[in-house]
Amino acid sequence: MSTNGVERKRIRLTVNGAPVERDVEARLLLSDFLRHELGLTGTHVGCEHGVCGACTVLVDGEPARSCLMFAVQADGHTVETVEGLATGDDALHPLQRAFWEKHGLQCGYCTPGMLMVLKAFLAENPNPTEGEVREAISGNLCRCTGYQNIVEAALEAARLMRQLS
């Protein structure tokens, strides 16, 4: 499909459980698609070359840099963003609750990426050691917290989630 000579491609994917269908330019990054086309601005962009981890989302359940994917590559796939974590205004995800209670954030810029990486990590490893948590978030930069409280929040979230399951 083409408008003004700009080629667009129809994509269909599932975002936070809901089907989405759009015509997009091939060079549109998944991060910009989520933020600008879908208004899901919870996914943050920092470096836009894969280094900071702020843009991390889950693609088919696995963490991926949304700044290093084109929206067209997500065609037919399932994407989860930070907006999909809470089940309602008063129903924060255990990870979000733990970050709140343990002061796992200051400015909050890195938080969506941290939460998404940890969601996939805790699903695979529900009872991690502190060292394993540190390795899990090693691809996510935080300029504020010094990581200490993020690690504590992750361990607390693991505890909460074990109680729930």
Place this chain on the structure above:
Amino acid sequence: MKPARFVYHAPTTLDATLQLLAELNVDAKLLAGGQSLIPMLNMRLVRPGHLIDLQHVSELAGIHERDGGVAIGAMTRQRQVERSPLVAERIPLLAEAIRHVGHLPIRTRGTIGGSIAHADPAAELPGVLLALDGTVRLASARGERTVAARDFFVDILTTAAEPDELVREVWFPSLPPRSGSAWLEVARRHGDYALVGVGAVVTLADDGQAVAAARLCFISVAGRPVQATQAEAALRGAPVTPATWREAGALVREELDPPADLHASAHYRRHVAGVLAERVLELAARRAQEGAGR
């Protein structure tokens, strides 16, 4: 938008892909996991007219036992390789080294073929392929050919592949009996590119007291992965003792000529290479003795 405009192709068969590649040639870039290509597109360091996405070409994915080794389709994600029980059992050096490739969210997208084709001199997988004496299978509309790792990597981001060729499969041979392997590297932070990295394979003599053969390959010390041939030669027939590993480390310092860059001086790299050589040989020999098959 970050990248410049390009025409996007998503072929579903290998034949269609090779046809496209033959037609478009240097005006096209193959898109595998995008973990090296998309940063370069985002920074507009490359501006191809066409992008050929390989993700729907099912012939390019999969991990199979073949010819006394394991053949891995180019589009197999690094994370799948990391999780593969077959790879862990048959090619433990690959399983050990691949955990050092970036971070988990990079490896969920990054592919084995992309890493080999990209040929970053600091990348682990080319070093593993050279250490194990593996091969790369290239395909084009003209046909297929197999290139040994030692001939495939030419220089920084440069390989023996022609513009109309793609990496179809990478083959890693299993270790011979009485052998052990190990990977070690030094990086500033977990998941960073290595300042120096090394893979070793040590095969012991029948009595287990001497080295029958050894391979020692370094990354991040030149424009391509480097085999320390002098140290390897000196190791042949040497006793399994700390002095042997120490001497090999000294030879490595003499024969390598690493570059200086933003991250480390040449002197530091040479020093670290010697220290890592000593440690990695000791570890590989111990694993050979324990018969862990690693």
